[in-house]
Amino acid sequence: MNRTRIFGATGIVLLIGIAVALPYLGTTSYVISLVSTIIIAAMLASSVNFLVGDGGMVSLGHGAIAAASAYGAAWASKQGFDAGMQVIVALGVTLVVSFVYGVLSMRTSGIYFLMVTLALGMVVFGLAYRLSTVTGGENGITGVRRPELVSEYWTFYYFILGAFVLTTVFLLVVSRSPFGMSLRGIRDSESRMRSLGYSVSSYKLAAFMMSGTLAGFAGLLSVWHTHFVSPSAAGVHRSVLLIVMVILGGAGTVFGPLIGAAIVVLVENVLSNTIERWPTILGLIFILVILFARTGIVGSVEKLIRRIRGRTPSPPDDPVSPLETPLSERNPTG
Amino acid sequence: MWKVCNPVFEPVFLLQQALNGLSFGALLFLLASGLTLVFGLMRIINLAHGAFYMVGGYLGVVVATLTGNLLLGVLAGVVVVAGTAFVVEFVLLRFVRGQELPEVLLTLGVSFVLADLCLAVFGGDPYTLPASATIQGSMTIGDVTYPWYRIFVIGVAVVIGVALTLVQNRTRIGAIVRAGVDDREMISAMGVNIAWVFTGMFVVGAALAAIGGTIGSGVISIRPGIQDDVLLYALVVVIIGGLGSVQGAAVGSVLIGLIDAFAKAWIPDLAYFTIFAPMAIVLVLRPTGLFGRTT
């Protein structure tokens, strides 16, 4: 095992260790709740990151998928159904919404994909906003119950921590599988993959369904975390922040979404305590990262480490960052 | 007091509704034309377009209030926004030229910053053009009464639409831009510095947004959050009309304006949602939009 690996291994073990021990380190439930918010956001960002990193598809509609799932669970809870039924309704809504997204977007790529997902996100937002008999309109649905087993804030924390670790592992497995490689092939050149006999659309649909399901899962966790959902969860702003998280952390990296989510959530919730103009700060950080650290924070740190060790970077199969894919590779429709 | 027929189907009401839809559509065209032009040439969705509209609107209202002159307000808005757009293009976007996602995301960051700075400078009050700087009174023909200002907005949109079409089809600049839309290398072959063509187009797009902001502030007030609302409207129009097409923007604007106006009266429960539904339908049937190029 070389040193980089040892670094990586130690880092991950340390991170999980700290995360697991966190509630016992004298932290208040506020800190745990904040960390829970970060983890849920990171999960959602991971689902976006999977599409961006492996599929080269930048979605501006994932916040709305999560919100749809959250509305499903909240509606079920309001009808007096138990947790199991909440999960089933949330899953059902998620699958339907993801399928619609997937089918409508699978023939597009690049900027057109971004527009389609943005548009569909607006449709979900519009429904959440206007179907007030089901969604409660502007005020949303409050008082959503969490399952008994995880009703305590700290049991819930472990629950989402476990869920996050599992989804991260799941995404890694998918990414390393033949499916993931084909997806990257499609990302780099659709026409080549098509001429090799791949059904590009079905690959994209499948990738979207996976990503959407994860987003829906994160949505379910977030409604259990905050006990309510309102249209702002489906707003474009939320989806935009997810992209910000992915890019900040480093698109296509494993820990990028976590780092990005941590920064955004902390700026929104902690920096805003002291700095009134925090939206400006967030915008500036974002601009600087795009200009000077295209591969995001995680990507840049990895690059730095590699440079210090004086090693040649990428082996040939190293994925190109989606942000660096040249324009000529993209065509508006499939 | 029962009327013989439902008021929402009376001819006077229908005519007024059509004008409501057209004038709102005219405002949407002022917004969407800049967005679609920039996309046509540069292949980027300028997500700061709404923020440019906002800055233009705030400045326009402030200057028009001070001077009582709408034209001065428009000029002030255009100059400042064009300057801002120049800086954004020259200092930021040039670094990431040709990489569509970084370009789009940069404009997003710019939008964050501009909107928050507007809040810091102008406060949160809604800004609307003072009566002294607008065209007051209303036109009456038979039973139909309609405010002059909204008719003026329709006029401005028509003039700008015609001007853009003429410039695009009849002038050398238009030829350069059309060449650039088809094939960028052709511009260089014509001996023109493409980087400056891009900068120019970006600035023009932003200036159109600023005009929309000032003129529009006589119809809908400028306030925090308006940048996202108008950007969404513009995106809907552009998606329906087809990215990059001025005719598409015109048709899309009128369509959305009319749908919005009549839906509010006829299917009020779905108002607002109804502007997204046609977009979804267009996306399914014709993903590149009504006038988009199917390459």
Added chain:
Amino acid sequence: MRSTRMWTRGRWSALAGLGVAAALALTACAPPGAAPSDEPAGDGSESGTLKVGYISPITGNFAIAGQEMVDGWNLFWEINGNEVNGVTVETIVEDDAGNPETSLTKAKKLVELDQVDVVVGPLLANTALATAAYTSSVGVPNLHPVAAADDLTQRSANDLTVRTGSMSGSQMAYPGGVWAADEGHQTAVTLCPDYAFGWESCAGFKQGFEQNGGEVTAQYWFPNGTSDFSTYVSQIQAAGADIAFVATAGGAPGPDFLRSFLGLGLGDSQELIMNCCGMDQATLRALGEEVLGFHSVSNWAEGRDSDTVREFNEAYAENFDGKIPSLNVAGGYVTASLVAKVLEENGLVTGEDLVSAISSYTFEDSILGKMSFDDYHNPIAPVYIREVQEVDGKLYNVPIETFPDVDQWLGKDPEEALAQPTYSQTFQG
């Protein structure tokens, strides 16, 4: 996925399994922070400090209202000093940007990290309901200077939540209907935002109007994000009722509606009464003399002839470039004065005691007029019919008629009112 190269799938799974197993093992025993504390919040009781957490949207789309709500609160303590009867009032202001999730995180932060004794705010109905549910679950009182959601003091009422500076949405609009009927109008149309606050406002007006012999012939609802009101104005014109009642939740919809209304030349031909927030100072600043003589109904009237109001107006103008305070400022200010009065009378009180001290207090000369509270911690206070008038070169909403001691039950028994469904487009009482 750069880091994946360092790892084989097997190692990853093993590591993940380990983490999950460790997590599950630990969940068997609760961490120290989980023990419920008997003393819900605040070390203040001993030190003579009342720690206040103030949540308000200072950035984002509701920034003006949020900032004003904070300004009103701060203004009171600036004028009167933040020490009352030996108790120091210490305020921590938090921004929620109008986002309910952030409100909740901020409330948790204030209660658990800063250990505040009381949470004041937030502003929007959805953020207020989310916050009140949390604070009441952890035993911390929650004062609402502006939030108007009926349910805060009706179906979700509890011993820790009190509405201090505002009224429920229906309560504030009800006298508007009574007044319109008294003026001899026989038919009315209403236009309200299409969500809880709008349904409540229109229900209040409609009941007041119809209980006194009028008839509401049509009700229109606009989505909260509406910018172009021309269609609704055309509908009001086509309906041709004697009077139109128009409610907004504040901000741009007021001026935007009036732009269309005046543009169509309805200013002279159509009687109109707006609510608190459609005709507030922001609207007056935006439209100026165009709205002279317009009527509205609200529990705050900045042009009321009273010493307390005048002093408040002057102090505010002095600190904020000559501006005239809106309902949001008044709500923050009156909340602060209520807290001060209660501290003066009782010394330091926290928890349920603070709420019951506030709701058993009768505030004779508040800037809103004589205020007392019902059993559900909602104010019983005057509602003013106001007219926009020019006084010393500035525009004020001057009361032309006062309805004293208005409660939230709209002429019904509390039991009867609470038994009916919540207001909606289809149920207007």
